[in-house]
Amino acid sequence: MTERIRIAIAGYGNLGRGTEAAVAQATDMELVGIYTRRDPESVQPLGAGVPVRRLDDIDAHREEIDVLILCGGSKNDLPEQGPELAARFNTVDSYDTHARIPEYFEAVDAAARKGGNVSVISVGWDPGLFSLNRLFGEAILPQGETYTFWGKGLSQGHSDAVRRIPGVRGAVQYTVPVPAAIEQVRSGSRPTLTTRQKHTRECFVVLEEGASAEAVREAIVTMPDYFADYDTTVTFITEEELRRDHAAMPHGGFVIRSGDSGAGDKQVVEYSLTLESNPGFTSSVLVAYARAAHRLSQAGETGARSVFDIAPGLLSPRSAAELRRDLL
Amino acid sequence: MTERIRIAIAGYGNLGRGTEAAVAQATDMELVGIYTRRDPESVQPLGAGVPVRRLDDIDAHREEIDVLILCGGSKNDLPEQGPELAARFNTVDSYDTHARIPEYFEAVDAAARKGGNVSVISVGWDPGLFSLNRLFGEAILPQGETYTFWGKGLSQGHSDAVRRIPGVRGAVQYTVPVPAAIEQVRSGSRPTLTTRQKHTRECFVVLEEGASAEAVREAIVTMPDYFADYDTTVTFITEEELRRDHAAMPHGGFVIRSGDSGAGDKQVVEYSLTLESNPGFTSSVLVAYARAAHRLSQAGETGARSVFDIAPGLLSPRSAAELRRDLL
Numbered sequence A, B: 001m002t003e004r005i006r007i008a009i010a011g012y013g014n015l016g017r018g019t020e021a022a023v024a025q026a027t028d029m030e031l032v033g034i035y036t037r038r039d040p041e042s043v044q045p046l047g048a049g050v051p052v053r054r055l056d057d058i059d060a061h062r063e064e065i066d067v068l069i070l071c072g073g074s075k076n077d078l079p080e081q082g083p084e085l086a087a088r089f090n091t092v093d094s095y096d097t098h099a100r101i102p103e104y105f106e107a108v109d110a111a112a113r114k115g116g117n118v119s120v121i122s123v124g125w126d127p128g129l130f131s132l133n134r135l136f137g138e139a140i141l142p143q144g145e146t147y148t149f150w151g152k153g154l155s156q157g158h159s160d161a162v163r164r165i166p167g168v169r170g171a172v173q174y175t176v177p178v179p180a181a182i183e184q185v186r187s188g189s190r191p192t193l194t195t196r197q198k199h200t201r202e203c204f205v206v207l208e209e210g211a212s213a214e215a216v217r218e219a220i221v222t223m224p225d226y227f228a229d230y231d232t233t234v235t236f237i238t239e240e241e242l243r244r245d246h247a248a249m250p251h252g253g254f255v256i257r258s259g260d261s262g263a264g265d266k267q268v269v270e271y272s273l274t275l276e277s278n279p280g281f282t283s284s285v286l287v288a289y290a291r292a293a294h295r296l297s298q299a300g301e302t303g304a305r306s307v308f309d310i311a312p313g314l315l316s317p318r319s320a321a322e323l324r325r326d327l328l
Helices: A014-025 A055-064 A078-086 A098-115 A129-140 A156-163 A179-186 A213-221 A239-245 A278-298 A320-326 B014-025 B055-064 B078-086 B098-115 B129-140 B156-163 B179-186 B213-221 B239-245 B278-298 B320-326
Strands: A005-010 A029-036 A052-054 A067-070 A091-093 A118-120 A144-150 A168-177 A199-207 A231-236 A251-260 A266-275 A303-305 B005-010 B029-036 B052-054 B067-070 B091-093 B118-120 B144-150 B168-177 B199-207 B231-236 B251-260 B266-275 B303-305
Touching: A005 A014, A005 A055, A005 A278, A014 A029, A014 A278, A029 A055, A029 A278, A052 A055, A067 A078, A067 A278, A078 A091, A078 A098, A091 A278, A098 A118, A098 A303, A098 B320, A118 A278, A129 A144, A129 A251, A129 A266, A129 B129, A129 B278, A144 A168, A144 A179, A156 A168, A156 A199, A168 A179, A168 A239, A179 A251, A199 A213, A199 A239, A213 A231, A266 A278, A266 B278, A278 B129, A278 B266, A320 B098, B005 B014, B005 B055, B005 B278, B014 B029, B014 B278, B029 B055, B029 B278, B052 B055, B067 B078, B067 B278, B078 B091, B078 B098, B091 B278, B098 B118, B098 B303, B118 B278, B129 B144, B129 B251, B129 B266, B144 B168, B144 B179, B156 B168, B156 B199, B168 B179, B168 B239, B179 B251, B199 B213, B199 B239, B213 B231, B266 B278
Parallel strands: A005 A029, A005 A067, A029 A052, A067 A091, A091 A118, A118 A303, A199 A231, B005 B029, B005 B067, B029 B052, B067 B091, B091 B118, B118 B303, B199 B231
Antiparallel strands: A144 A251, A168 A199, A251 A266, A266 B266, B144 B251, B168 B199, B251 B266
């Protein structure tokens, strides 16, 4: 048997825990360390015997790590950590601030090239698998429209925005695609859809004692960018209900390409995800791309890559001949 | 503007015509010739000014062709043509005899390497895009099951089998996925499904004068491999109805991966196609992979490839930076 790929994790929140569990499912990988900015003593890994260390000490372990999976957030962690760690390790991350991907790619690419490493950025489902399906859609059916719907699922950014409103003690926000819009798109009719026609937003809010439900509701539904352009419902619940009914992190969505092939025939391609756990799935994608990063690095490649640049066969532990025989 | 990719087509049936139409949609390509084993005078291309020539004369035009798209059949044409033409041209084909893909790959690979060409085999939707989704499914969710459903769609092979029965003047066969089975799989329950539980088969048959409907029905529903393991319905229609109602070639299907990510959460990934024209879509996929074949050849690569070996970005006429900015 060939050597197992030695994986380390930087950052141990929901995504880090998911990554630890995903590595445990990969028979060709082993987890050699979890690196955190917190006190390592305060971190309890799922698996026994996995060393937890300070992120500041990671350089001492460079020779033990084939690929470092970055599990920090896109807002505060990755813009710095991505390039910094790409200079020293092969990395995979889930950077998801769509508008800033070009500059992030450039920064990581420069660092990875200098360090002789491979770094796969923006891996997950969106960006990631949804991006791939947008690309396949327009490359195969150049005359047509692509539609992306998200949900039903818990949106971290929108939940945080609600939590920042004065008088809110706790909250979650679900993004819900409008069924009629999906049906219209599936039918091949290629409608022009406004923001409001594509998704609704459902908020479940626990109020601080004495807070005005009406004022909080108003602050939510009029919030620019986040809610003003949507039909938003606000339901007030107890802290116990929040804990009991809204602790999971389901998500999902659809990418639909509706196009005409050359002779005018309507062709509809749909990709959809129904996820019980968003971080659980995202981390499974990260781990598959860590395998690809390792192989590209072994082949002598360097620099940043996105999912667009990676041959799908590199994601599988199986040989090219096996894949052709069993899956083609 | 860069030079356009010069495409030629070998074989001018439904797939060849679809390919001609798909090349016309690609702004970075031009069709430089249609090559046929029939009398070129008998072939009427869709586009004015496209030269139609004898396949036997193709070597005289080697310098004008960047990629040759092979539009022959998998049973009689490609096993010979694939390796022969891969020795002289960059090629793309839709070889779809799943069980023989390994030997076909080896033969084409040897010829393409010797000739210094790139040949992408087994391109289309199954094999092709469905294969990719089977691969992504098991690479990302290694603990789970993959289900492939076909249809509703016209199956050429099964239609031919019915047409060979004595007393049958004309026939079409539709493969129909069982809705209850799809729903079960979508729910994440991972059932074990027999052949009969996954698909039904619907035949529409025109009888020869004086033929026995009962004998023909019996011959169909008991035919081993093709029908015996399925619930099959046979409907007798007139020749006019066959022409009027069954001339289109719709198809489609589903690839569903249902798996548990590391912490035990259920995750369901579904890819589905609803195609008004099977050859129209297959040829659109061929043309996108012809772009990739050209680029790989330009980069100095040689040998056979499958969809598993090709970075998705190579399918798009757009630059890597544009793709990251607009689609990632």
